[in-house]
Amino acid sequence: MDESIPNNNHLPTDTAWLFPEYDFQLMDLGEHRGLIIERILEKGSWEQLSWLFATFSEENVADWVRQHGFRLLSKRSFALWRLVLQIENFQAPDWAVLVKEMEQW
Numbered sequence: 001m002d003e004s005i006p007n008n009n010h011l012p013t014d015t016a017w018l019f020p021e022y023d024f025q026l027m028d029l030g031e032h033r034g035l036i037i038e039r040i041l042e043k044g045s046w047e048q049l050s051w052l053f054a055t056f057s058e059e060n061v062a063d064w065v066r067q068h069g070f071r072l073l074s075k076r077s078f079a080l081w082r083l084v085l086q087i088e089n090f091q092a093p094d095w096a097v098l099v100k101e102m103e104q105w
Contacts, residue, residue: 071096
């Protein structure tokens with residue numbers, strides 16, 4: 001991404017690489033909330049993670065992990081964030097459990 005282009009979407013400019021299939025300048029914090037949380041939890045740097053928790057709050061990120069993390073995060077990331085955010089109960093549809101069981105680490 002060209003650093004000279006102003007970033008009006010309030011996302012850190014160094015996160016643009018996480019969203020190659022999107023027009024980064026048109027991304028919206030509200031509309032793309034789940035996608036932003038997913039990509040930064042999965043591949044973000046410490047600075048990007050700090051921004052994520054400051055922007056969406058630990059409670060909101062934990063709610064997202066509870067509802068969507070099993071399906072959308074890798075096994076490793078989901079295990080890490082469950083531990084960090086102290087999540088014991090989460091949603092895991094039967095079909096998603098079967099798919100995850102077939103995946104290799």
